[in-house]
Amino acid sequence: MHGRGTDTNPPNRFDELHVELDDAEPGAPPTTLYRDASRSVLAENDSPDLPFRFSLNPYRGCEHGCVYCYARPTHEYLGFSAGLDFERRLMVKTDAPELLRAKLASRGWVPQMVSLSGNTDCYQPVERRLGITRRCLEVFADFRNPVGVITKSALVVRDADVLAALARHDAVHVTLSITTLDTDLAARMEPRAARPERRLDAIRSLREANVPASVLVGPVIPGLNDREIPAILAAAAAAGALGASWVLLRLPRPVDELFGRWLEEHYPERAKHVLNRIRDTRDGKISDATFGRRQRGAGEYAAQIAQLFAAAARRCGLDGDMPALETRHFRRPAAGGQLPLL
Numbered sequence: 001m002h003g004r005g006t007d008t009n010p011p012n013r014f015d016e017l018h019v020e021l022d023d024a025e026p027g028a029p030p031t032t033l034y035r036d037a038s039r040s041v042l043a044e045n046d047s048p049d050l051p052f053r054f055s056l057n058p059y060r061g062c063e064h065g066c067v068y069c070y071a072r073p074t075h076e077y078l079g080f081s082a083g084l085d086f087e088r089r090l091m092v093k094t095d096a097p098e099l100l101r102a103k104l105a106s107r108g109w110v111p112q113m114v115s116l117s118g119n120t121d122c123y124q125p126v127e128r129r130l131g132i133t134r135r136c137l138e139v140f141a142d143f144r145n146p147v148g149v150i151t152k153s154a155l156v157v158r159d160a161d162v163l164a165a166l167a168r169h170d171a172v173h174v175t176l177s178i179t180t181l182d183t184d185l186a187a188r189m190e191p192r193a194a195r196p197e198r199r200l201d202a203i204r205s206l207r208e209a210n211v212p213a214s215v216l217v218g219p220v221i222p223g224l225n226d227r228e229i230p231a232i233l234a235a236a237a238a239a240g241a242l243g244a245s246w247v248l249l250r251l252p253r254p255v256d257e258l259f260g261r262w263l264e265e266h267y268p269e270r271a272k273h274v275l276n277r278i279r280d281t282r283d284g285k286i287s288d289a290t291f292g293r294r295q296r297g298a299g300e301y302a303a304q305i306a307q308l309f310a311a312a313a314r315r316c317g318l319d320g321d322m323p324a325l326e327t328r329h330f331r332r333p334a335a336g337g338q339l340p341l342l
Helices: 072-078 084-088 096-105 132-143 154-167 183-189 196-208 226-239 255-266 271-280 300-316
Strands: 032-035 042-044 054-056 089-092 114-116 147-151 172-177 213-220 244-248
Touching: 072 084, 072 255, 084 089, 096 132, 114 132, 132 147, 132 154, 147 154, 154 172, 154 196, 172 196, 183 196, 183 255, 196 213, 196 226, 213 226, 213 300, 226 244, 226 300, 244 300, 255 271, 271 300
Parallel strands: 032 089, 054 114, 114 147, 147 172, 172 213, 213 244
Antiparallel strands: 042 054
């Protein structure tokens, strides 16, 4: 389907009833928004291989349609499918800014970095008209609470003014995720995400606004885009990126089946090779959720990817640490009103 990462809806593993799309339905199914009535907005994790305790996801499901997305299975807990449903049935947290303000204002809140998002993209297409992410950033700026933004969208530049206000208090990092510089591969694999050159432009614009920005080469897909690592880092450095990181492809069920089908449809001559290379980094398995290995893999081929990245980052000057995020500027707006943003 044009503009979608997959045209299938695999059965939900937790539901007995499964609904199939009508093959006669013309065109790509439209996106449907549902109000998420969650009464809390910060998700807490204790994963030892994640650098944050709290994350904020204004949206559940993601219209970007990245076929490899590790977050797809989370849609099954909502009664949806990890396939096409994940891209076209979105849960929207309309009250996220108000819930965030209440959380940061509470005496129990200890100032610390919050990841925005961590699961699904906070700047996916629907954000352009809903503006929930921008309003959340304004809350972070009011409190001067540090936030780490990660996205595949050039829409982040829209909020350069708020991000710059946070940056003046060492309270923000923005990471642009770039999987490939090949526009054809990107269009097939990430159909509604910004094209690679627009993400590089976003890094450039953010740096011009004095916002600390870095690049994430993610996911690295063995046998498909791993050879692009040096070129991606060089392009990001030329755009002004201050740092770089990478993450290995993760294929939890049923993303493994969706990705395998996508490979057979788009790159049949390379499908077997890519899957074998993935297994080379996962001790012969297609996926490994073990903490400490899930992000970077294991084995000789995974070590080669790590070495390639380290050498390229060093050559491009992207092997240093990002500026430290500070909590010493945190404040709580006076009761009955909020402090000025800028």
